[in-house]
Amino acid sequence: MAELNQFYQLVAIADTGTLSKAAEIVHISQPALTRSMQKLEAEWNVTLFDRQKNKITLNKTGELAVQHARRILDDVNTMTDAVQAYERSLRTISIGSCAPGPLLELLPELTERFYGMALNSETTASGRLLPGLEKGTYQVIITDREVTAPDILCRPLCTEELCLTVPPAHPLAGCKEGIYLDDLAGETMLLLNEIGIWEERVISKMPQTHFIRQDQDEAFSALVQASALPAFASNLTLKHSKRWAERTNRLALPILDPEAHITFYCCVHKSHKAYLPGQRMV
Incomplete structure (x- = not known):
C-alpha cells in the first residue's frame, strides 16, 4: 500500500521538476527518492514518469496521481488541524x-x-x-x-464607546460635552497598535491626524502617563483597566461620531x- 510520505515525495517532484531538488525538500538522498518512486509504481502497477538520460518528467498518469496526492495531503492537514483543535x-x-x-x-x-x-x-x-x-x-x-x-x-x-483622554491643560480639555474625529485633524496622538476593528472603523477616517504608535501595552501606558499628547481610551478600558483608573491627571472626553460606538x-x-x-x- 502506498505510504503518505510517498505522496509528499510525488508532490515535491511535481513542484520542483527535478529529483535532486525534490530530494532536498523531503530530506532524503536522490537514490532513496528514486527507489521510493519505483516502489510506488510497482505497488500500483503503473508508470508515473517518462525517463530519459539525466532527466525524469511526470507522464499523464503521474500528473493524475499528483492531483489525487495533493487532495489527500490537504485532507490529512485538515484532519490534523481538527484533531489538534479538539484536543x-x-x-x-x-x-x-x-x-x-x-x-x-x-x-x-x-x-x-x-x-x-x-x-x-x-x-x-x-x-x-x-x-x-x-x-x-x-x-x-x-x-x-x-x-x-x-x-x-x-x-x-457589550457596547464599547471611544473617548479621548487629555491632560487638563490641553486645548481640547474644555470640550467636556464631547468632540468629533474631525476636531483632531492636525493633532499628534499616541496610539496602541493592536486595536483590531477600530483601525478600520476610526483610524482610517483620520488621515490628517498624526499617530505615534506603540506595540507594547506597558510601554504605551507609561508613554501616555508621561506625555501631554491625546490618546484614545474607552468605557471598557476605563471600567476594567487599572492603569486608566490610576491616571487621574487626564480627562476623558466622549467622541460623538457614530463610528466611535460599536x-x-x-x-x-x-x-x-x-x-x-x-x-x-x-
Missing part, C-alpha cells in the same frame, strides 16, 4: 476577538466560571473569526455584528453553549 478545546478555551476591549469584559467571567481551564485569547481580523469558530480554532468569538448561522449561538456582549456580540457553537456569557453552570 486543545478539552483543556483550553480559545477566544478570537475583532477588538481588544470586549476581552476585558468577557475574560473575567470565563475565568471565574471555568476555573482550572486555560484561556487563550487574541485579537484578529473579523474575516477569520467565523471560519475559526467553525473549524474549532476558537471556541468563542467576539464580532462587531450579529452572526446568524446554523449551529451558532450569538448574543450581545456593539459587540459573543458567538459560540451550540456544543459550547456554556461559554456564552451569563450561562449557568449545571
Whole structure:
C-alpha cells in the first residue's frame, strides 16, 4: 500500500521538476527518492514518469496521481488541524476577538466560571473569526455584528464607546460635552497598535491626524502617563483597566461620531453553549 510520505515525495517532484531538488525538500538522498518512486509504481502497477538520460518528467498518469496526492495531503492537514483543535478545546478555551476591549469584559467571567481551564485569547481580523469558530480554532468569538448561522449561538456582549483622554491643560480639555474625529485633524496622538476593528472603523477616517504608535501595552501606558499628547481610551478600558483608573491627571472626553460606538456580540457553537456569557453552570 502506498505510504503518505510517498505522496509528499510525488508532490515535491511535481513542484520542483527535478529529483535532486525534490530530494532536498523531503530530506532524503536522490537514490532513496528514486527507489521510493519505483516502489510506488510497482505497488500500483503503473508508470508515473517518462525517463530519459539525466532527466525524469511526470507522464499523464503521474500528473493524475499528483492531483489525487495533493487532495489527500490537504485532507490529512485538515484532519490534523481538527484533531489538534479538539484536543486543545478539552483543556483550553480559545477566544478570537475583532477588538481588544470586549476581552476585558468577557475574560473575567470565563475565568471565574471555568476555573482550572486555560484561556487563550487574541485579537484578529473579523474575516477569520467565523471560519475559526467553525473549524474549532476558537471556541468563542467576539464580532462587531450579529452572526446568524446554523449551529451558532450569538448574543450581545457589550457596547464599547471611544473617548479621548487629555491632560487638563490641553486645548481640547474644555470640550467636556464631547468632540468629533474631525476636531483632531492636525493633532499628534499616541496610539496602541493592536486595536483590531477600530483601525478600520476610526483610524482610517483620520488621515490628517498624526499617530505615534506603540506595540507594547506597558510601554504605551507609561508613554501616555508621561506625555501631554491625546490618546484614545474607552468605557471598557476605563471600567476594567487599572492603569486608566490610576491616571487621574487626564480627562476623558466622549467622541460623538457614530463610528466611535460599536456593539459587540459573543458567538459560540451550540456544543459550547456554556461559554456564552451569563450561562449557568449545571
